[in-house]
Amino acid sequence: MLTLIIRATIIYLLVLLVFRLMGKRQIGQMQPFELVLTLIIADLATIPMAEAAVPIMHGIVPLLTLVVVHYFLTIISMKNTAVSQFISGKPIIVVNPNGIDFKALQKLAITIDDLFESMRALGYFDLKEIQYAIMETNGALSILPKSAFSPVENRSLKLDVEESQIPISLVAGGKVMKENLEKTKLSLSDIEEIMKKADIESIKDVLILSINKTGNIYVQSKGQPYKTFDINYKGENLT
């Protein structure tokens, strides 16, 4: 049993390494060949884990080989468009200003129902709203709406709005994020002040406490609704 535990640990660490080397793509962003590769890796990893008679090398060698092949295939794809298109295919326009391109649907082997499902998922329920719909190589649908149905932008309304800010977490899960605290040039006493304002007694009770460049605080203690308020903070040090 100890052998299996050690083997499982080794394979787990190896699979972690393999996925780190493959990049950070999410399942939904994967190209079809990457999804297949992931399934193969999962299958390969289980063999030496479950059977003690099979050497662990029978799992390690194919796993590492796949990593190497995938690496070079990705490099070649990045440098050569033809290879990239051969491996991943190319985006195909399925809806154009004239309506649905039926030939494109046939080529992609998707039905009109599938197309409507993808459209609805993106918030488009009527074909009239769509100027172009493009089926991406990872199977996701991208839509360019007709100008009349495009969302209104602040720019169009000539509104002068402040740039969005990324809030910095100062406390998460009851623990002070010292690195972030240094970035904001705030101190523990400032945090205690904020907590007092939010009626929170102990740092351990804080689920999340964040601040943005304008000094807006978002704080929530465990089991309580969140509170938000402004403090006198200029945020020159926030990057």
Place this chain on the structure above:
Amino acid sequence: MNNRFLYILVIIVLLAGVCVWEQVMAETYLSTMEEKVYDIIDVVEGKENINTEEIYELVEDMEKEWDSYELSFCFLVNYKDIEDIGIEITKMKIYIVENALTDFKASLAQILYFTDSYRQVMGIALDNIL
């Protein structure tokens, strides 16, 4: 040269090392086993009584050698695929005690057959790839 490329380079070297290690190990160990079998065949040739200390020691020596080889092979080959030689050697020791010359010779032939087939399985050949 980025980090990822370095990792890939290390993996390639590692894979190449494993391949060379397997080939060298298979060739060296299996050849040694074959030599040992031929040595025993030479000693047994023309004898009617195999229940001698000399033959027993030769077989024991072969068993010790194979045990150490088997440990190394286990890193690369499924243990169940290479246990046949060990089984045959165990049988040979019983045949010596029982003076079963025909069975003893059959076991020697079996070991030669197994070493040959292991070499074929472990070697890089088109038929293995396909």
